[in-house]
Amino acid sequence: MDLGDFEADNSVSCRLTSEVPDVCRSEDCCLGIDEAGRGPVLGPMVYGICYCPVSRKEDLKSLKVADSKTLTEAEREELFQNLSDAKDYVGWALQIISPNTISTSMLQSGVQLKEVFVDTVGPAEKYEEKLSQRFPGLEVTVRPKADSLFPIVSAASICAKVARDHSVKGWGFTEDLGEVDKDYGSGYPGDPKTKAWLLKFLDPVFGYPQFIRFSWSTAKRLMDDKGFAVYWEDDDEEENGERAAARMKNTSMLTYFKSSTGSTAPGNAHQSHRFFTERRLQGLDAL
Amino acid sequence: MSGHSSVTLVQWSTLGEAQRTAVHLMPCEIEYNGPAQVSQYLTSTIKDRKQEKTVSFRGRGLRGAELSCPQGYTGLVLKDVNPNASDQEDRTVKVSSTFDKLTYWNLETPPNSDDTLVMSMDWPELAEAIHGAVED
Numbered sequence: 001m002d003l004g005d006f007e008a009d010n011s012v013s014c015r016l017t018s019e020v021p022d023v024c025r026s027e028d029c030c031l032g033i034d035e036a037g038r039g040p041v042l043g044p045m046v047y048g049i050c051y052c053p054v055s056r057k058e059d060l061k062s063l064k065v066a067d068s069k070t071l072t073e074a075e076r077e078e079l080f081q082n083l084s085d086a087k088d089y090v091g092w093a094l095q096i097i098s099p100n101t102i103s104t105s106m107l108q109s110g111v112q113l114k115e116v117f118v119d120t121v122g123p124a125e126k127y128e129e130k131l132s133q134r135f136p137g138l139e140v141t142v143r144p145k146a147d148s149l150f151p152i153v154s155a156a157s158i159c160a161k162v163a164r165d166h167s168v169k170g171w172g173f174t175e176d177l178g179e180v181d182k183d184y185g186s187g188y189p190g191d192p193k194t195k196a197w198l199l200k201f202l203d204p205v206f207g208y209p210q211f212i213r214f215s216w217s218t219a220k221r222l223m224d225d226k227g228f229a230v231y232w233e234d235d236d237e238e239e240n241g242e243r244a245a246a247r248m249k250n251t252s253m254l255t256y257f258k259s260s261t262g263s264t265a266p267g268n269a270h271q272s273h274r275f276f277t278e279r280r281l282q283g284l285d286a287l
Numbered sequence: 288m289s290g291h292s293s294v295t296l297v298q299w300s301t302l303g304e305a306q307r308t309a310v311h312l313m314p315c316e317i318e319y320n321g322p323a324q325v326s327q328y329l330t331s332t333i334k335d336r337k338q339e340k341t342v343s344f345r346g347r348g349l350r351g352a353e354l355s356c357p358q359g360y361t362g363l364v365l366k367d368v369n370p371n372a373s374d375q376e377d378r379t380v381k382v383s384s385t386f387d388k389l390t391y392w393n394l395e396t397p398p399n400s401d402d403t404l405v406m407s408m409d410w411p412e413l414a415e416a417i418h419g420a421v422e423d
């Protein structure tokens with residue numbers, strides 16, 4: 001699998017697609033959707049779709065695709081190769097969502113879609129109804145564990161998982177960190193290897209490279225515990241109020257530029273013009 | 288600094304040996320003063336497009352721009368010579384580095400001419416017009 005486009009800039013999302021088989025433009029097709037890497041604290045999440053003519057479902061079955069989670073890495077690689085070899089009737093597309101981005105999108109490529117199979121962790125019926133309304137004319141099937149029930153979803157899960165594995169393995173750090181130990185395990189927060197890696201590569205100021213999902217509670221907790229506190233203007237209000245109060249008691253750098261108390265005594269303080277307050281400019285006679 | 292009008296001394300002799308440095312003004316407060324791996328984590332990941340730079344810090348998206356000091360002005364980074372002095376003592380600072388431009392970062396909003404820092408750069412020109420010597 002060629003991840004060149006993503007590796008060129010792994011801070012943004014990237015779409016990788018196979019050629020659309022001609023037969024998929026003229027015949028009714030079924031399509032499976034699955035995802036890989038939803039849980040891990042690091043690396044990208046990958047949505048995979050795989051499609052083929054409804055009439056070729058049996059051929060797809062004969063490729064012996066199965067739920068990617070039940071396969072070894074080598075088996076997935078082999079099956080992905082088989083899917084690539086079946087390019088006269090099987091097409092796929094991947095959306096790699098970089099850990100640095102949150103986005104989603106849909107496929108739009110001229111494939112004559114008829115049936116769609118989606119794997120879900122949420123309420124299947126609700127999603128099925130929603131998708132059916134959104135895409136009238138499509139037969140939408142949403143099922144938990146769809147990746148083990150429908151070969152086309154298995155195929156999608158294999159594409160997604162292979163892409164996720166490749167990109168994690170070959171992750172090019174844009175940070176200038178020298179040799180980075182790539183023994184980060186599965187990336188799942190419970191994995192001891194992942195935990196050890198997160199502890200080892202924590203920078204007290206910057207936290208982590210962009211490879212890590214900062215919004216995961218595992219990463220947040222470690223940064224809270226071992227990193228320096230960082231406060232943003234849009235942090236929750238109560239805390240901000242306390243911070244603002246603390247700031248007034250000269251913890252902030254800005255107090256540096258405040259005139260000394262002598263000249264701001266209530267008696268002789270003069271109201272600054274709006275020109276200055278808007279620009280946060282203040283007169284200065286001592287630091 | 289409370290209740291006592293202490294004097295701040297700037298050791299101007301240190302200006303000569305001060306190095307020019309790159310300065311980033313962050314839209315957050317980092318509870319830390321000291322060296323940090325800026326070039327490794329921040330500088331190396333900055334993306335520079337036409338009018339705007341982007342980077343992320345602690346998982347938040349920042350959008351920034353480069354801003355030059357007003358003509359004839361130099362930016363100074365000052366450092367306490369005796370950081371543990373009590374606020375009853377006079378304060379002595381040295382020039383630790385200088386800059387003639389800096390990169391300021393907004394949290395998620397694109398840099399624009401209404402940003403406080405950009406507007407504050409109007410003052411030197413205005414001050415010159417108000418306070419400058421009047422030519423005949």
